[in-house]
Amino acid sequence: MKKLINDPQNVVTESVQGFGLAHADLVAVHTDPLFVARVGGAVQGKVGLVSGGGSGHEPLHAGFVGHGMLDAAVPGAMFTSPTPDQIAPAFTAADGGAGVLAIVKNYTGDVLNFETAVELAEAEDVEVRTVLVNDDVAVEDSLYTAGRRGVAGTVAVEKIAGAAAERGDDLAAVTAVAERVVANVRTMGVALTACTVPHAGRPSFDLPEDEVEIGIGIHGEPGRHRIPLASADEITGMLVTAVADDLALTEGERVLLLVNGMGGTPASELYVVYGQARRLLEARGVEVTRSLVGSYVTSLEMQGASVTVLRLDDELTALWDAPVHTAALRW
Amino acid sequence: MKKLINDPQNVVTESVQGFGLAHADLVAVHTDPLFVARVGGAVQGKVGLVSGGGSGHEPLHAGFVGHGMLDAAVPGAMFTSPTPDQIAPAFTAADGGAGVLAIVKNYTGDVLNFETAVELAEAEDVEVRTVLVNDDVAVEDSLYTAGRRGVAGTVAVEKIAGAAAERGDDLAAVTAVAERVVANVRTMGVALTACTVPHAGRPSFDLPEDEVEIGIGIHGEPGRHRIPLASADEITGMLVTAVADDLALTEGERVLLLVNGMGGTPASELYVVYGQARRLLEARGVEVTRSLVGSYVTSLEMQGASVTVLRLDDELTALWDAPVHTAALRW
Secondary structure, X not given: OOOOOOOHHHHHHHHHHXXXXXXXXXXXXXXXXXXXXXXXXXXXXXXXXXXXXXXXXXXXXXXXXXXXXXXXXXXXXXXXXXXXXXXXXXXXXXXXXXXXXXXXXXXXHHHHHHHHHHHHHHHOOOOEEEEXXXXXXXXXXXXOEOOOOOOOHHHHHHHHHHHHHHOOOOHHHHHHHHHHHHXXXXXXXXXXXXXXXOOOOOEOOOOOOXXXXXXXXXXXXXXXXXXXXXXXXXXXXXXXXXXHHHHOOOOOOEEEEEEEEOOOXXXXXXXXXXXXXXXXXXXXXXXXXXXXXXXXXXXXXXXXEEEEXXXXXXXXXXXXXXXXXXXXXXX | OOOOOOOHHHHHHHHHHHHHHHOOOOXXXXXXXXXXXXXXXXXXXXXXXXXXXXXXXXOOOHHHEOEOOEOEEEEEEEOOOOOHHHHXXXXXXXXXXXXXXXXXXXXXXXXXXXHHHHHHHHHOOOOEEEEEEOOEOOOOOEOOEOOOOOOOHHHHHHHHHHHHHHOOOOHHHHHHHHHHHHHHEXXXXXXXXXXXXXXXXXXXXXXXXXXXXXXXOOOOOOOOEEEEOOOHHHHHHHHHHHHHHHHOOOOOOEEEEEEEEOOOOOHHHHHHHHHHHHHHHHHOOOEEEEEEEEOOOOOOOOOEEEEEEEEEOHHHHHHHHOOOEOOOOXX
């Protein structure tokens, strides 16, 4: 295992502390328990947004803390849910009196620990609602999940719900818009290589040199099938078809297209995938009106990519376009 | 070789075209010859900024085309200089009547081809000055270079010179500020793994599983030495010491600290390096007043990182802070 780390047991804490130093204008890092909150604390009267999950998917989630997006992010150990006693204080820190929306990727550990944290917070009179993100169309159940997994579509949920909270929507309205994004966003990914969790010290799975895994999960969970290494156009075709069919996209619809790198993928390859994904959507009569290309929901150093499509309407477009100022997303 | 590409011979063109589609609000892609320019063309009366070099280092340079930074970028083949007949039209496209500054990383191929392109452009009455970036302190001469190599410090040169051009400085003044950045910026990197150029099909060099290369070049050129895999803190110490000593940083000085990923490095590791680099600079009495952490000057899927330090003064700080709107850098 070759990594720029010190003790594998401390990598998350050291990394989050470095993140806090680099972005002290945006975030404050709380170390006991570990979570990241907006600098200056909760915004009074605004719905607070909190997300979290296992580490190793950076910039998700801490990279999205700031104006127009999250109020707090809770990093668990690598590929491991944060604990309820980490999450509950993040709810409290994010609560400006208008309640908190928890954005949870659909993995059993996350779901259970966020549920417990909600109970802890509500015992202290913090109102919390939860939205589950389950955008991965690859498989119905998976290694750590009942139902679909939550993957790169989470970025769209966090951005758009964050904009709704920032414009002053109440908790019911922010929750409703987050649910509307979940209902309209789909993702599928591909892995070219596995990745290695530091404290495990060896790759999470084996992938032969001449095969790729279509429908990979962001923790390396099995996807739909393995195929011999194919061209970018062929692989992109499989991802776009799965996503667009599941969304039942029809001619004339507008979408956001997100091509996400898994951590070890050169930007040049992501743009090759983007170009083909866009052509394929346009061939269906679908108009790509918003785009995002980069490594936003990663799996450590895994090579691969995912294609996310969000069906847009005027409101979702306006919320996507609203100003955002975080470490990883800014406009 | 596992890559999300189609024909290795077309990857640069396909990628740049995808980039142009994704960022059509910022850039226009010219395909014959291949270069990327600001959408809407040259800004009249403003000094034009042009950079370029081999592809495989994305987002450098096309990712930095836009308001407050470059006017045009010229992508060569992977790890190969663009040709003079690509560069000269980019000069013309960037010229708003106030002349053009070419920002060239110090590699023999780039230097020669930009020189020829300057002659071609001047024959058409476009005035071009050139600044050479040579921030890599690792080695004095290298595989493709007489003198020091130009690496991640290029981002600072392009950002700060871009801001100077945007505020209306004339060609001499923009050139002078670019040269001032070059005089005050230093970088050294480390490779944990090699990378594979698509048309070569095999890794550029061999690096044993238990060794890292200190002082690696961004094309995998040899650095200072190979050492057994060490901790992030130890490796960061070597990089910071080399950079800070070469800059002759003294107590009380202010700096920009850039921790750059080589393409395949998880963000979590970059922040571990950042935290330690910052502590080491502070231990010297140096104040880190500006920071940038991310993969900006990459070597395809190479795992590793570089540490760049730029000595700041009030003017360089103000120019760094000035608004920028490009695909890869925006504030």
